[in-house]
Amino acid sequence: MMRREFVTRRxxxxxxxxxxxxxxxxxxxxAIPVTLAVLIGRRLAGTAGFWVCLIAETVxxxxxxxxxxxxxxxxxxxxxxSALKGCAAAAVGMMxxxxxxxxxxxxxxxxxxxxxxxxxxxVLVLHASLAVMFLIFIPASIFAQRLVKSK
Amino acid sequence: MIYWQLVAVFAVLSVLGFGxxxxxxxxxxxxxxxxxxxxxxxxxxxxxGLSRLxxxxxxxxxxxxxxxxxxxSGAVVAAVAxxxxxxxxxxALAHVWDRFHDHPGRKIFARAMIPIVLGLSWVGAVVLGxxxxxxxxxIAIALIAAGVMLRTKINTALxxxxxxxAGIFLFHGT
Numbered sequence: 001m002m003r004r005e006f007v008t009r010r011x012x013x014x015x016x017x018x019x020x021x022x023x024x025x026x027x028x029x030x031a032i033p034v035t036l037a038v039l040i041g042r043r044l045a046g047t048a049g050f051w052v053c054l055i056a057e058t059v060x061x062x063x064x065x066x067x068x069x070x071x072x073x074x075x076x077x078x079x080x081x082s083a084l085k086g087c088a089a090a091a092v093g094m095m096x097x098x099x100x101x102x103x104x105x106x107x108x109x110x111x112x113x114x115x116x117x118x119x120x121x122x123v124l125v126l127h128a129s130l131a132v133m134f135l136i137f138i139p140a141s142i143f144a145q146r147l148v149k150s151k
Numbered sequence: 152m153i154y155w156q157l158v159a160v161f162a163v164l165s166v167l168g169f170g171x172x173x174x175x176x177x178x179x180x181x182x183x184x185x186x187x188x189x190x191x192x193x194x195x196x197x198x199x200g201l202s203r204l205x206x207x208x209x210x211x212x213x214x215x216x217x218x219x220x221x222x223x224s225g226a227v228v229a230a231v232a233x234x235x236x237x238x239x240x241x242x243a244l245a246h247v248w249d250r251f252h253d254h255p256g257r258k259i260f261a262r263a264m265i266p267i268v269l270g271l272s273w274v275g276a277v278v279l280g281x282x283x284x285x286x287x288x289x290i291a292i293a294l295i296a297a298g299v300m301l302r303t304k305i306n307t308a309l310x311x312x313x314x315x316x317a318g319i320f321l322f323h324g325t
Contacts, residue, residue: 024248026261029168030237031210038238039245058234062214069218079323086318087200087311088283093296094307099272101301112266119270123177130167130178141263
């Protein structure tokens with residue numbers, strides 16, 4: 001959707017610039033839409049563009065959330081809490097759907113499946129912290145991919 | 152001080168948030184529910200559900216947690232701690248990107264991250280499910296949402312909003 005807006009409709013970026021920005025977002029931490037926004041801002045208007053896009057991408061959502069949060073903590077708003085229960089259940093389903101959809105292309109790749117299960121065990125059973133997880137699994141995953149390729 | 156604790160938790164999550172945000176859900180849960188006891192597991196799931204109405208899931212949830220812990224200023228501190236470090240990282244990376252552009256390590260890293268991020272997403276769904284699914288009705292909503300997500304291209308915020316309305320009919324007054 002962002003590609004359509006910036007590349008096709010407004011012509012602010014070339015296709016190649018957008019792909020480059022997308023490649024950076026893929027190897028960076030942070031929500032992809034926010035990362036894309038700040039990088040597009042930086043490309044178009046330097047440091048000022050970076051800040052403008054960071055604020056524009058995060059503040060409106062923040063304010064809407066705050067409003068709902070304030071309302072839902074009001075004891076008279078039990079209706080809103082019922083609604084949140086529905087939202088929470090839907091969010092679980094969407095996370096499952098998302099995980100399934102993204103895992104599907106790798107369903108026949110044993111190496112990826114083993115790493116996924118190992119990650120699950122490490123976090124759920126061994127309560128490994130995220131930092132430790134990355135320290136162990138990034139090298140392990142790189143090594144495993146190399147091994148498969150060299151065969 | 153509580154603000155520093157918020158910064159410590161969310162700034163670390165921020166720079167570790169590879170793969171778009173879902174991957175940090177398990178660690179966020181461990182920090183704010185298991186370790187600091189700032190919110191319950193039910194609240195965690197509901198906040199997450201609420202955050203899906205806005206862009207950047209798992210990210211905006213930090214503002215709701217900050218709000219519960221320390222009011223509006225807590226929300227601002229938590230949100231800044233969640234978004235700013237990652238954005239600075241990206242800014243710095245973009246500066247040196249030309250050197251990495253054709254570096255083979257880039258593709259190797261991105262490829263190696265895929266199964267790790269996916270594994271963490273599955274764990275995230277389990278963690279959220281613990282607080283959100285408490286009976287047939289919630290499980291049904293989750294399954295329907297998963298099906299809609301897989302079969303259609305409907306905006307995710309809309310799915311959450313519809314589930315919210317369903318929640319009012321199903322759970323209000325019970």
